[in-house]
Amino acid sequence: MDSGAMTVAAGAAAATGGILLLRTAWGGERRDAHANGRAWAVLALGVLLAAAGHGAWGVAMASLAAMAAATACLGRAAYTAAPGRGGASQRRAHMMPQGREPWHLGRRTLTFLFTVPLGLIAALLAGLALRAAAGMAGWHDADGNVLALMAVPVIWAILSTILLIEPSRARQSLWLAAPALAGGVAIISGGNI
Known part of the structure; x- marks a missing residue:
């Protein structure tokens, strides 16, 4: 593995770590500005490392890694979330006329x-x-x-x-x-x- 590919891999790992840190910072009772800042800094470092390794292609690879981590975090949160108490909204955006209203x-x-x-x-x-x-x-x-x-x-x-x-x-x-x-x-x- 050449040094550029290793730099891209390090950038992708840092971008993934940045997403996990961001999810942890956002998952607490209260938002912590310092934890958010550290997470965004790690994410930015990952993108910069990937760009230094292979330019735009490296940034794309780091972005894919970050998006995969974010998707996994969101999927886990959706799977473990308690069902909502309220029913679906009955609000309609004038999609179909009600009753004997004209169709226009x-x-x-x-x-x-x-x-x-x-x-x-x-x-x-x-x-x-x-x-x-x-x-x-x-x-x-x-x-x-x-x-x-x-x-x-x-x-x-x-x-x-x-x-x-x-x-x-x-x-x-x-x-x-x-x-x-x-x-x-x-x-x-x-x-x-």
Whole structure:
């Protein structure tokens, strides 16, 4: 085993230890700031060691070890927890109408159309605009492509959230139009897409 791999292993062990220390610090009657600080310091040391051993790959390995330790701690806590006394909440988020309330299928279908297909199209157009902007900024084609591919799901998720929160169809249309216009201008102007 080379020294880099040993450093990554030490980092993973420290990250695991940091999670176990953190769980112990959080499991007490009262929170202890010093114990929390020590646990976070050990966790950070593990990440730094892993990064020194093999860079981003080392950090990924230390993170996996820490997540596995956290999952084991949570699984144990869930298994040993006493059942709750209260029943499940009866609160509903207007998922289905009650009794003879109208279904509002047209409104619900329109919300779906705005959020899913139109939101995706707007996000794709915004991604194309980012790709064109990257090309105009002198980025390499592969870098611009990765930027666009990473941006589309993020833009779509943000846009979908906004569209689901926004009650006004006019404002929803404006939120859809802004990224779509940016992409449309990039396509029409013949940007480096």
